[in-house]
Amino acid sequence: MTVDLRHPLTEGMNNLMTWRNRYSKIEYPEKVVLNIFYRKYTTEFMMPELLSCFNNNVKWPDFNNGYRELKTKYGETAVNKTNGVLLELLKQTERQIGNTSYSIFQPLISAAKAGDKPKLEEIEYAYLYYFLTDESILLWAAFGGTGINKIDAIGKLSGLILETEDILNYGQIEEILGRFCAAAYLNDNYKALPPNV
Numbered sequence: 001m002t003v004d005l006r007h008p009l010t011e012g013m014n015n016l017m018t019w020r021n022r023y024s025k026i027e028y029p030e031k032v033v034l035n036i037f038y039r040k041y042t043t044e045f046m047m048p049e050l051l052s053c054f055n056n057n058v059k060w061p062d063f064n065n066g067y068r069e070l071k072t073k074y075g076e077t078a079v080n081k082t083n084g085v086l087l088e089l090l091k092q093t094e095r096q097i098g099n100t101s102y103s104i105f106q107p108l109i110s111a112a113k114a115g116d117k118p119k120l121e122e123i124e125y126a127y128l129y130y131f132l133t134d135e136s137i138l139l140w141a142a143f144g145g146t147g148i149n150k151i152d153a154i155g156k157l158s159g160l161i162l163e164t165e166d167i168l169n170y171g172q173i174e175e176i177l178g179r180f181c182a183a184a185y186l187n188d189n190y191k192a193l194p195p196n197v
Contacts, residue, residue: 002159003139005132005185012131016124016193029112029120032127033105038086040097042078043134047170049073050137053144054153066142074138098130098174121192128190132182137173157181 016032023031043050053059053066060066089095093103105126111119136157143153150167154160158180167173 003136003157003181003185005135005181006189008132008135009128009185009189012128013193015131016127020193025115026113029109029123032123033102033109034086034090036105036127036130037090037097037102038078038082039134040100040130041086041089042074042082043137044097044170045081046074046077050141050144051168053141054150056147056149058147059145060142063142063146066145067139069145070138070142096171098133098170099178100130117195124193125186125190129178129182129186132185133174133178136177136181137170140173140177154180158184 015035019031019035020028050070053070060069090102093106094101105123108119108123108126112123139157140150140153143156144150148156151162151164154162154164154176157177160180162176162180164176165172167176
């Protein structure tokens with residue numbers, strides 16, 4: 001694995017600790033899941049722009065400029081598109097966003113609210129996994145804006161040469177970068193938070 005996700009992992013862990021301190025034990029599991037989908041919908045809304053980074057034109061002088069530009073755009077998209085509609089979108093519990101849906105998390109939220117610590121850790125791990133995956137997608141698109149193709153950009157992040165069909169949507173790139181970047185990184189670096197007492 002090539003990509004260093006140390007900073008996003010630290011940011012994700014800090015977010016979880018902030019929310020643990022801000023919300024009651026009853027509120028916390030649902031707030032974490034809400035934030036998973038806040039990020040996922042924002043990434044979904046940005047997919048046309050992220051995919052357009054792979055048009056064989058150089059969009060920015062280097063990878064770092066592209067990454068900064070995409071992070072700025074991500075923040076704007078979160079505020080302007082996701083923020084006002086997220087709760088309404090989550091009412092469509094079966095709607096697939098990437099490769100998951102809110103309905104999958106509902107039993108975990110209920111169990112965690114009832115004090116099931118392994119289910120709470122499952123929610124926290126899912127938050128970190130999707131956080132790192134969505135961050136990897138931004139990194140992938142930043143490479144695309146330097147003029148390289150989708151497969152080579154995956155190789156830059158994962159260190160792997162993959163054969164895959166053309167990547168046309170969020171679910172496809174989420175599956176690849178989730179498996180070969182986020183999950184691989186968490187496998188080597190994840191440490192559960194102490195119990196939420």
